[in-house]
Amino acid sequence: MGDVCPKVDNGCMLRVGLTGGIGAGKSTVTALLAERGAVIVDSDVLAREVIAPGTPGIGAVSDVFGADVLGADGGLDRAAMARLVFADPEARRRLEGIIHPLVRAEAERRFATAPSDAIVVNDVPLLAEVGLAPTFDLVIVVAADQPTRVARLAGRGMNAEDAAARIAAQAPDAVRDAVADAIIDNSGGPVELETAVERLWMERLLPFEHNKRHRTPVKRPEELALVEYQPTWAAAYRRIEARLLRVLDDRAVRIDHIGSTSVPGLLGKDVIDVQVILSEASDLLDVAEPLADNGFPLSSDTADTPFPADDDPARWRKRLHGGTDPGQICHIHLRPAASPAARLSLLFRDWLRTDAAVRERYADAKRRLAAEAPNASAYAAAKEPIVSEMLPAAEHWAATSGWG
Structure with missing residues (x-):
């Protein structure tokens, strides 16, 4: 594609945020988008990388929480940290205060180095909760009904009671739906999901990227259609x-x-x-x-x-x-x-x-x-x-x- 947009650093490529509750199937949707050519930036992966052994991030964690949260390799002892933050909401906020800015900075670096005609999808589990939706051109929420999500978590070895508790501990679906420009329902099977992703890619993401890069506003159709008020x-x-x-x-x-x-x-x-x-x-x-x-x-x-x-x-x-x-x-x-x-x-x-x-x-x-x-x-x-x-x-x- 031609490089029409004069700014490559964060101002041209299509920035897509993707989120969803635990068990909804974000990783499956991300993989399907990657197959179609999307550049994927996974915030969970970045969260591990920014506090890898020897990084400034793990040094900051150690300074705040002490050496007891470090493993033998100098990296994070995740079990020890989990026990600490789950029992102390203030400790969790301090940890997030260290990790989240580092993740956002690394995500921005990867956005900045993407091709000017890229569709970059940033998988952010807490996108809605931390107010990041306006930083993206479009937000996709992957959704699924609770029984389906519980069943998927059970397939990962979690019992039903713990799975329901993990879902309940997250933000309600309404919080994510409020920031969603597109919702992909992943309550069905793989064929239905692939059809939904393909339609989103072909009918929305590809033309959106083209329009943004070429600075082409979408015109209202000349075929007149009035509809009753939509909430x-x-x-x-x-x-x-x-x-x-x-x-x-x-x-x-x-x-x-x-x-x-x-x-x-x-x-x-x-x-x-x-x-x-x-x-x-x-x-x-x-x-x-x-x-x-x-x-x-x-x-x-x-x-x-x-x-x-x-x-x-x-x-x-x-x-x-x-x-x-x-x-x-x-x-x-x-x-x-x-x-x-x-x-x-x-x-x-x-x-x-x-x-x-x-x-x-x-x-x-x-x-x-x-x-x-x-x-x-x-x-x-x-x-x-x-x-x-x-x-x-x-x-x-x-x-x-x-x-x-």
């Missing part, structure tokens, strides 16, 4: 928001979920619209490269339609960035804090969230337009004057309710 939209927004916060840091005044997918009960296109308000108009240009490096390239340098129509068009300027993940289309609307559109997008959202009757009238209008429009572009153009007609009522609601 998963809010979680998808939170994952995008976390990644944007990591990239933009204090350059963003605020980040919000806007558009139809941000209003519970409202139907819409399966597109997550995100508004990023920047302190200055010049920031629209300054953040372009960091966003592109992290999978959110510029889609268009454009402007919102002024409201009222005779307002200064320069006040309505914005830049639209898009995501490169084909599994979740997103539009990132970058607006300066002084933009009237920044305020109106939040006003319209909050009004619809608050007033069920208005929300239903708007939904009826959307359904009618969708039935008449030949494609998504025509639908968007036809919807714009309807929104403009509704804005005076939204302003009245804002004035009488004390909004803002």
Whole structure:
């Protein structure tokens, strides 16, 4: 493949985090991804390497816990350390405070040396628990039902009671599911698992890598499809928001979920619209490269339609960035804090969230337009004057309710 991305060190290759509970089958999924060409970085392996005999890591462990946790070869006596940390949560935190930064540093080194067109999969058992999800372009969670996980652990020589206790001691599935961009259900047999991995690889990971490297945002399809409100939209927004916060840091005044997918009960296109308000108009240009490096390239340098129509068009300027993940289309609307559109997008959202009757009238209008429009572009153009007609009522609601 051609080397299009200008930055090889962590800014170009696709960074995939993989996690799952004990017994879910992470190692099997990792092996299947490796067969398809993924570069694997296994954090469990790294955790052993960074405290191997003679390393600075084992020296730090010895300094904190004493020579009693060392074996005859100068490496870690894992049984002695296990007895210590399982009985003392504070000791476990001190150990993790030594090992986790070393593992992350080594993982970053391996990411940095991967080819620019690589799909690098980092197997991280505690990815969700330690808050690493936003550092990856995509997070895969390997899941399986509890009876299947217990049976697998029993196959490793663990009795059922101990297996259930180990599962219960880990974070609940909901914690991992919240950060998952993709969930692979490994409750079935090997054929079902291989089919799921192949589909993920071909339909999501390969095009995602191509799009990110070539800085090609995923466009919404012209074939119009409105769907009823999906509870998963809010979680998808939170994952995008976390990644944007990591990239933009204090350059963003605020980040919000806007558009139809941000209003519970409202139907819409399966597109997550995100508004990023920047302190200055010049920031629209300054953040372009960091966003592109992290999978959110510029889609268009454009402007919102002024409201009222005779307002200064320069006040309505914005830049639209898009995501490169084909599994979740997103539009990132970058607006300066002084933009009237920044305020109106939040006003319209909050009004619809608050007033069920208005929300239903708007939904009826959307359904009618969708039935008449030949494609998504025509639908968007036809919807714009309807929104403009509704804005005076939204302003009245804002004035009488004390909004803002």
